[in-house]
Amino acid sequence: xxxxxxxxxxxxxxxxxxxxxxxxxxxxxxxxxxxxxxxxxxxxxxxxxxxxxxxxxxxxxxxxxxxxxxxxxxxxxxxxxxxxxxxxxxxxxxxxxxxxxxxxxxxxxxxxxxxxxxxxxxxxxxxxxxxxxxxxxxxxxxxxxxxxxxxxxxxxxxxxxxxxxxxxxxxxxxxxxxxxxxxxxxxxxxxxxxxxxxxxxxxxxxxxxxxxxxxxxxxxxxxxxxxxxxxxxxxxxxxxxxxxxxxxxxxxxxxxxxxxxxxxxxxx
Numbered sequence: 362x363x364x365x366x367x368x369x370x371x372x373x374x375x376x377x378x379x380x381x382x383x384x385x386x387x388x389x390x391x392x393x394x395x396x397x398x399x400x401x402x403x404x405x406x407x408x409x410x411x412x413x414x415x416x417x418x419x420x421x422x423x424x425x426x427x428x429x430x431x432x433x434x435x436x437x438x439x440x441x442x443x444x445x446x447x448x449x450x451x452x453x454x455x456x457x458x459x460x461x462x463x464x465x466x467x468x469x470x471x472x473x474x475x476x477x478x479x480x481x482x483x484x485x486x487x488x489x490x491x492x493x494x495x496x497x498x499x500x501x502x503x504x505x506x507x508x509x510x511x512x513x514x515x516x517x518x519x520x521x522x523x524x525x526x527x528x529x530x531x532x533x534x535x536x537x538x539x540x541x542x543x544x545x546x547x548x549x550x551x552x553x554x555x556x557x558x559x560x561x562x563x564x565x566x567x568x569x570x571x572x573x574x575x576x577x578x579x580x581x582x583x584x585x586x587x588x589x590x591x592x593x594x595x596x597x598x599x600x601x602x603x604x605x606x607x608x609x610x611x612x613x614x615x616x617x618x619x620x621x622x623x624x625x626x627x628x629x
Contacts, residue, residue: 425473559607
């Protein structure tokens with residue numbers, strides 16, 4: 362795994378933490394702070410981003426996919442505004458300057474670095490792997506983000522008892538085979554034992570979740586490393602935001618289950 366927060370607890374390929382127990386670290390730009398669960402100079406990031414009112418990101422361009430879920434407040438750029446309980450998806454080439462008019466907190470996963478124009482001044486730590494380069498928006502006709510109202514998405518059942526999936530982003534406009542979904546687990550749900558084929562990140566939006574011996578609750582993150590086995594259950598129900606980099610395998614080979622939607626192309 363890339364560099365991670367010292368707040369993470371680990372066991373047999375599982376890493377988890379309670380974000381509420383993490384300190385906010387200033388990002389080097391007034392009014393912006395981070396809770397970094399995972400961060401890497403290549404631009405990989407998982408964690409929370411906080412904006413104080415009137416804080417700006419500054420003009421930047423994404424060199425790969427970035428996804429965020431608003432748990433407070435909202436951001437505005439030239440395309441418009443996104444806010445509470447929406448997801449914002451920036452594709453490669455997205456170029457914008459976002460401002461917060463109220464206190465704002467995002468749960469974010471970035472998969473590549475960003476560039477800032479040299480005239481923007483010293484770099485700050487809002488984006489992992491940020492560096493200076495000339496910024497040219499080669500596709501100005503394309504909006505800098507896709508905004509999705511997550512709770513309004515269709516709820517689909519993919520064979521796992523007690524589990525409903527809402528596909529937020531199926532990565533269709535990119536070359537990556539990944540999924541960002543919201544999962545709803547009803548009380549008493551227990552998945553068959555699962556083996557990961559690729560990285561899975563998740564954030565517990567609400568409820569309780571048991572992964573192996575780890576007990577998680579609202580505002581907890583978990584990282585499930587590839588080629589490991591996991592038991593997942595919820596005693597009283599859970600609501601999760603998940604990023605899956607590949608479809609899992611199951612303890613019983615005859616079981617065909619797809620909680621992350623790799624068998625479908627439903628999404629924005």
